[in-house]
Amino acid sequence: MNSKIMSDNMVGVLGAGSFGTAVANILAKNRQVLLYARNPATATEIQTTRISSGQHISDAIRVTHNLEEVAKNCNVIFPVVPSANFRELILQLAPHLRPYHMMIHGTKGLDLQIPENRGSNFVLTKDHVSTMSEIIRKETVVVRVGCMAGPNLASELSTGHPAATVIASPFTEVIHEGKALLRSENFQVYGNADLRGVELCGVLKNIIAIASGILSGLGLGENSRGLLVSRGLVEMIYLGQALGGEISSFIGLAGIGDLVATATSTNSRNYTLGYKIAKGKSLEEALAEMDEVAEGINTIKIIKQLADSQGLKPLITETLHKIIFDGMTPENGVNFLMRQQSNIDIDFL
Amino acid sequence: MESISPDYVKKKYEPIVRGGINEWPVVALSRNRDEFIEEVARESIKRIKLQASSRDALMEELETTVFREKLRVKRNPWAVDPEDDGDFLKSVKERLLQISQSNNNEEKDQKLDEILEEIVIRYASEIAGNFKKSRYRMARSIVTFGFARLLNASRARGFWSIFSTQYTLQDKINITGEVDQLRKLAKKGTIVMVPTHFSNLDSILIGWVINALGLPAFIYGAGLNLFNIKVISYFLNSLGAYKVDRRKKNLLYLETLKAYSSLAMQRGCHSLFFPGGTRSRSGKIESRLKLGLLSTAIEAQRVNYQKGKRDSLEKIFVVPVTLNYNFVLEAPSLIRQYLRLQGQERYYVENDEYSTSYKISAFLVKFFTKGSDISVSIGQAMDVLGNYVDEHGESYDQNGRVIDTQEYFTIDGKVISQNEQREDEYTRMLSERIVEEFHKINKVFASHLVAFTAFVIFKKRYPKLDLYNLLRLPEEDLIIDYDEFRQCFQSVLTKVHSMYNEGKLNVSPYLTGDPDQIIKHGLKNVGMYHSKRPLVRNKEGDITTQDLHVLFYYHNRLDGYELENYVR
Numbered sequence: 007m008n009s010k011i012m013s014d015n016m017v018g019v020l021g022a023g024s025f026g027t028a029v030a031n032i033l034a035k036n037r038q039v040l041l042y043a044r045n046p047a048t049a050t051e052i053q054t055t056r057i058s059s060g061q062h063i064s065d066a067i068r069v070t071h072n073l074e075e076v077a078k079n080c081n082v083i084f085p086v087v088p089s090a091n092f093r094e095l096i097l098q099l100a101p102h103l104r105p106y107h108m109m110i111h112g113t114k115g116l117d118l119q120i121p122e123n124r125g126s127n128f129v130l131t132k133d134h135v136s137t138m139s140e141i142i143r144k145e146t147v148v149v150r151v152g153c154m155a156g157p158n159l160a161s162e163l164s165t166g167h168p169a170a171t172v173i174a175s176p177f178t179e180v181i182h183e184g185k186a187l188l189r190s191e192n193f194q195v196y197g198n199a200d201l202r203g204v205e206l207c208g209v210l211k212n213i214i215a216i217a218s219g220i221l222s223g224l225g226l227g228e229n230s231r232g233l234l235v236s237r238g239l240v241e242m243i244y245l246g247q248a249l250g251g252e253i254s255s256f257i258g259l260a261g262i263g264d265l266v267a268t269a270t271s272t273n274s275r276n277y278t279l280g281y282k283i284a285k286g287k288s289l290e291e292a293l294a295e296m297d298e299v300a301e302g303i304n305t306i307k308i309i310k311q312l313a314d315s316q317g318l319k320p321l322i323t324e325t326l327h328k329i330i331f332d333g334m335t336p337e338n339g340v341n342f343l344m345r346q347q348s349n350i351d352i353d354f355l
Numbered sequence: 356m357e358s359i360s361p362d363y364v365k366k367k368y369e370p371i372v373r374g375g376i377n378e379w380p381v382v383a384l385s386r387n388r389d390e391f392i393e394e395v396a397r398e399s400i401k402r403i404k405l406q407a408s409s410r411d412a413l414m415e416e417l418e419t420t421v422f423r424e425k426l427r428v429k430r431n432p433w434a435v436d437p438e439d440d441g442d443f444l445k446s447v448k449e450r451l452l453q454i455s456q457s458n459n460n461e462e463k464d465q466k467l468d469e470i471l472e473e474i475v476i477r478y479a480s481e482i483a484g485n486f487k488k489s490r491y492r493m494a495r496s497i498v499t500f501g502f503a504r505l506l507n508a509s510r511a512r513g514f515w516s517i518f519s520t521q522y523t524l525q526d527k528i529n530i531t532g533e534v535d536q537l538r539k540l541a542k543k544g545t546i547v548m549v550p551t552h553f554s555n556l557d558s559i560l561i562g563w564v565i566n567a568l569g570l571p572a573f574i575y576g577a578g579l580n581l582f583n584i585k586v587i588s589y590f591l592n593s594l595g596a597y598k599v600d601r602r603k604k605n606l607l608y609l610e611t612l613k614a615y616s617s618l619a620m621q622r623g624c625h626s627l628f629f630p631g632g633t634r635s636r637s638g639k640i641e642s643r644l645k646l647g648l649l650s651t652a653i654e655a656q657r658v659n660y661q662k663g664k665r666d667s668l669e670k671i672f673v674v675p676v677t678l679n680y681n682f683v684l685e686a687p688s689l690i691r692q693y694l695r696l697q698g699q700e701r702y703y704v705e706n707d708e709y710s711t712s713y714k715i716s717a718f719l720v721k722f723f724t725k726g727s728d729i730s731v732s733i734g735q736a737m738d739v740l741g742n743y744v745d746e747h748g749e750s751y752d753q754n755g756r757v758i759d760t761q762e763y764f765t766i767d768g769k770v771i772s773q774n775e776q777r778e779d780e781y782t783r784m785l786s787e788r789i790v791e792e793f794h795k796i797n798k799v800f801a802s803h804l805v806a807f808t809a810f811v812i813f814k815k816r817y818p819k820l821d822l823y824n825l826l827r828l829p830e831e832d833l834i835i836d837y838d839e840f841r842q843c844f845q846s847v848l849t850k851v852h853s854m855y856n857e858g859k860l861n862v863s864p865y866l867t868g869d870p871d872q873i874i875k876h877g878l879k880n881v882g883m884y885h886s887k888r889p890l891v892r893n894k895e896g897d898i899t900t901q902d903l904h905v906l907f908y909y910h911n912r913l914d915g916y917e918l919e920n921y922v923r
Contacts, residue, residue: 015767081766081767081768100754101754101756104758104759104762104768105740105758105759105760105762105763106763106765106766106767106768108766129920146752147752147758149740149763149781149784150777176780176783177776177780178776178777179774179776183766
């Protein structure tokens with residue numbers, strides 16, 4: 007539409023982790039990219055070595071540690087930082103943002119805000135749990151918000167194998183912009199108007215990915231994984247609906263597509279974490295061995311709290327919570343799940 | 356009435372003048388009425404053709420319109436409908452038939468365009484208001500003077516009291532909230548006022564409020580059904596109302612209506628419409644708004660920006676307003692309709708409880724002589740994206756940073772682009788903001804609170820019953836021990852006050868002091884002139900209801916605040 011005007015502008019990527027770097031590299035095929043790294047030393051290092059999170063970065067990428075510079079030069083910004091740092095980053099960026107900015111985030115986590123002075127009859131509701139797009143909407147003047155989700159393992163994206171992603175936003179102009187910026191040979195971009203649903207897909211599938219890692223760690227074979235992926239999807243839909251997503255998004259690229267990739271790949275952080283736990287590592291030990299954040303752990307915590315207060319019964323999530331935080335052994339966890347009888351295969355369509 | 360708390364401040368507002376009545380945009384609009392109708396028609400035709408872009412699509416749209424209109428004439432005729440409706444539709448139908456048999460495409464297009472124009476002009480002239488300066492002045496004085504007389508006659512006893520000036524309408528109707536800001540902004544930009552809608556009285560009440568605040572006349576959308584009644588029709592016409600016919604749901608009509616509203620706003624006419632569309636059947640504050648007319652505010656703002664009108668003088672300000680009553684005359688029939696609609700989906704006629712001038716006059720007399728106090732809360736003005744604005748018309752984000760509203764219509768901060776889907780989404784966002792503001796400025800009356808508490812007690816007493824079975828409970832099961840009631844009431848009251856301190860709602864001055872007094876005040880006022888009272892104390896002093904349906908209706912006013920958790 008206005009691609010001519012836009013082409014003069016750089017695109018911003020916030021976060022130089024492995025996924026942020028991969029996204030920056032994809033964008034760099036179409037545009038000049040300004041990549042933000044929080045730490046000035048890291049930014050300088052990436053700028054000179056041209057290596058970020060183990061990936062070579064394109065010549066079209068410039069690195070900065072100045073948020074104002076990103077907001078000034080880029081009309082479209084992709085925040086790709088862990089959910090734990092997301093709100094803080096957005097708050098720092100907020101004074102520089104203007105209503106014309108568009109933001110498409112790639113963070114697959116949730117944010118829990120519990121009020122400090124809560125009364126005795128405080129009940130945790132979904133109002134206390136925000137998706138990343140809600141943080142942007144709440145803390146900034148930016149309204150044209152979207153997310154990017156799908157089977158996008160960072161390590162594979164850098165190889166240029168065929169892949170695809172979903173851009174979700176209630177604004178079609180955001181989807182168009184996302185497509186124009188990301189689309190390249192061997193990388194397809196789909197659109198979806200159900201922003202919340204797609205965000206929840208990306209968030210909830212991490213839980214199942216941890217469970218899948220546990221199955222592999224225990225050496226339980228592929229039949230069990232088929233069982234897990236299928237029942238896991240049912241649980242994702244159950245939770246997703248309770249949190250306000252639409253079913254249809256869960257059977258799309260960001261739902262089942264991402265679930266299959268993350269639940270079977272040794273490159274997936276959440277899968278790897280589950281694998282280590284099944285091998286007898288404690289959570290602390292497993293986390294210490296990993297470079298980057300596995301969002302699934304935080305998600306399990308939040309969903310467990312929410313489920314308890316709202317009377318939801320997500321079996322797989324609750325069992326994982328017991329394994330990870332309450333000392334249940336992975337074997338007992340699997341046994342526990344296998345004793346649960348469920349007669350109906352599909353009850354959500 | 357015994358005062359248990361300081362009364363509202365009575366204040367007189369001088370009319371604000373923007374060049375005098377002759378320069379009011381609404382006067383200019385009526386002076387050039389024919390020209391304006393033509394402009395509306397041209398704009399509507401442009402819009403309709405965008406949506407029905409091919410010959411076949413246009414043909415189909417016209418046929419659908421005629422079909423639906425014929426159905427309306429047959430099934431649901433109103434006195435206000437023009438007598439030649441039937442003949443007109445018949446002629447259009449015959450011409451459409453001829454066109455469909457023709458092979459000459461050029462001729463076909465020409466004839467379809469002719470029909471389209473005829474229909475659209477017909478609609479536009481029906482919608483267009485008939486504002487007259489002289490009649491406006493007169494109607495204004497009748498409303499203020501006449502109603503004040505009624506009021507005095509009923510309050511101060513005795514024949515001569517009809518000439519008393521002891522009471523004015525402002526004793527009865529308390530206007531609170533951001534009045535000064537509204538008056539300042541009305542001088543600068545274009546106001547779009549969006550009130551809640553509970554009663555047929557609202558249309559007239561809000562007309563009075565606008566005048567009492569010294570604001571220039573607004574154009575406002577009033578249900579066509581109100582024009583069935585001669586007296587009301589006279590007032591509404593004089594006050595600048597335009598007509599909205601909810602029976603007509605065809606594309607041609609809707610586009611014409613939207614074009615009318617949008618163009619009037621672009622010309623700087625202050626506007627008012629009820630964003631809920633119809634009166635709230637349930638008695639709940641509107642939670643879902645009709646987006647059609649609302650979208651015209653966003654469109655008009657964008658068009659103004661496209662024309663380079665950048666300063667706050669051309670800015671559109673959205674002002675939410677809640678009308679708070681102790682008593683809604685239509686409550687029994689509204690709640691019946693609501694329950695019927697909820698119970699089973701079925702076609703129902705847009706009916707009209709006030710079909711005659713006699714009934715409506717009786718209603719007005721009853722209201723002004725007996726009805727209890729009414730309060731009107733004026734909300735803080737927002738830009739079309741729902742950001743608060745200050746009295747200079749500047750928009751602010753939540754951290755107090757100035758926002759340039761124009762930038763929402765660009766993707767680079769410079770070039771304004773037209774994007775319908777974007778504006779649809781903005782409309783939805785604006786509607787959510789308005790609903791949020793409604794809840795914030797809604798004024799909780801003692802009567803609402805007693806009704807709410809009592810109904811929730813019943814609901815919690817029978818947790819297994821669904822709403823319909825609950826409403827069928829026999830009288831003997833509907834008694835609440837006064838002490839139990841008082842305890843629950845106090846618990847909810849405490850929560851209401853703490854929510855008030857957090858700015859989540861507004862409270863009536865009568866809601867302070869001794870709880871027993873508040874309950875007494877509430878019981879006295881809740882639905883006070885229904886033949887069956889929603890809430891009374893029986894001989895034993897306990898709380899009971901004579902009409903659970905109506906109690907449910909008044910209880911609904913406080914729905915959506917999650918106060919039910921505090922009834923224990």
